[in-house]
Amino acid sequence: MSNLLLNTIKIKGWRNYAGENLNFGPGINLLLGNNGQGKTNLLEAIYFLSGGQSPRTNKLEELIKFDENYFYIRGEVAVGQELKVLEMGGARDGRRMHKIQGVAVHRLSDFSDYFCAVFFLPEDLNLVKSGPAIRRRFLDQELSKINNKYRNSIEKYKKFLQQRNALLKSNIEDKILMQVLTNKIAELAGPISKLREDYIEKLSLLARLRHRKISGGREELSLAYKHSVPPGAAVEDILAMFDDAKEAERKYRTTIIGPHRDDFAFIVNGMELRTFGSQGQQRTAVLSLKLAELELIKAETGEYPLLLLDDVFSELDEQRREMLLHYLSGRIQTFISSSEPVDAGNEVRTFWIEAGTIKERV
Ligand SMILES: Nc1ncnc2c1ncn2[C@@H]1O[C@H](COP(=O)(O)OP(=O)(O)O)[C@@H](O)[C@H]1O
Numbered sequence: 001m002s003n004l005l006l007n008t009i010k011i012k013g014w015r016n017y018a019g020e021n022l023n024f025g026p027g028i029n030l031l032l033g034n035n036g037q038g039k040t041n042l043l044e045a046i047y048f049l050s051g052g053q054s055p056r057t058n059k060l061e062e063l064i065k066f067d068e069n070y071f072y073i074r075g076e077v078a079v080g081q082e083l084k085v086l087e088m089g090g091a092r093d094g095r096r097m098h099k100i101q102g103v104a105v106h107r108l109s110d111f112s113d114y115f116c117a118v119f120f121l122p123e124d125l126n127l128v129k130s131g132p133a134i135r136r137r138f139l140d141q142e143l144s145k146i147n148n149k150y151r152n153s154i155e156k157y158k159k160f161l162q163q164r165n166a167l168l169k170s171n172i173e174d175k176i177l178m179q180v181l182t183n184k185i186a187e188l189a190g191p192i193s194k195l196r197e198d199y200i201e202k203l204s205l206l207a208r209l210r211h212r213k214i215s216g217g218r219e220e221l222s223l224a225y226k227h228s229v230p231p232g233a234a235v236e237d238i239l240a241m242f243d244d245a246k247e248a249e250r251k252y253r254t255t256i257i258g259p260h261r262d263d264f265a266f267i268v269n270g271m272e273l274r275t276f277g278s279q280g281q282q283r284t285a286v287l288s289l290k291l292a293e294l295e296l297i298k299a300e301t302g303e304y305p306l307l308l309l310d311d312v313f314s315e316l317d318e319q320r321r322e323m324l325l326h327y328l329s330g331r332i333q334t335f336i337s338s339s340e341p342v343d344a345g346n347e348v349r350t351f352w353i354e355a356g357t358i359k360e361r362v
């Protein structure tokens, strides 16, 4: 069995790090330190290598150390016997550098073919608690990691949607352009809904199994897809929906039909967690979702991704921690950040982080 490992990382000019070189263990790597020292920044750098994205910002300049002009990250990744060197850089003038094995790559998403990580941060509780936009972003990001067809379709869809909304907001009556854009959106909407439906169905099944374990069999979790356009609907049928919505569109001056209106709900024992769940239940549901994602990535790519747990481990109760450690043991390279000591078993590598410097504790 092969699993994915990040053996070493080098970071320069990243957030509050001037320059660090680290090597990690194959099991649990514990990142300890007080608040504001750089724990999340390090996890963010690791995650960044999987596709050039940060859950905390879209702005490149925020990632560059205040007094520097560029950042650089280099990771050595092992999949079974194969070693790959991944490099990423970004400069204040907006230029970026991405290399795999020393060769420039143009599609950032190519990195996810070599390196994949699931990130669980405290603010992920918003996946259950907040409005639909955050769940749609989750769907788009996570499904794009494992499905190139989805990645291409959603990129195109967003482009056409933006143009169509701009046209609706303008006072220009361009019937031909409007028809073209409506057709494009109608063609993409059915397949996108279908891929989302399949993904949510698989996630729901896997999350339910994890959730059952964590809750000691007391809770049944499911994810329910709330779609705007029926999955796989024919183009004519979607165009008919657009026809019916003409009045409303004119009134609101925006596109009101399509996957950009989708959502999904977390249901436990028949009730929607967003409205009725306790904080503890919501937290458990998000943990189950993240573990389901790990399993799904393993099923699609053949390898478990890395797991990055930012400040969430210490929030779990004893039973949940044990379940999690047992689940991870020996299979999944995991990075756990915490401001308090954590008992994560014996096979742990511990790093102490203070004001942008990292020292391994031996
Ligand atoms: N671009 C940047 N340049 C320099 N310092 C930064 C930058 N971005 C964030 N920081 C600093 O990083 C620190 C927060 O690090 P973080 O990893 O979030 O802390 P924690 O250890 O609590 O997870 C803050 O002190 C913040 O000022």
Ligand SMILES: [Mg+2]
Pocket (backbone or CB within 6 Å): 036, 039, 040, 041, 310, 311
């Ligand atoms: Mg933090």
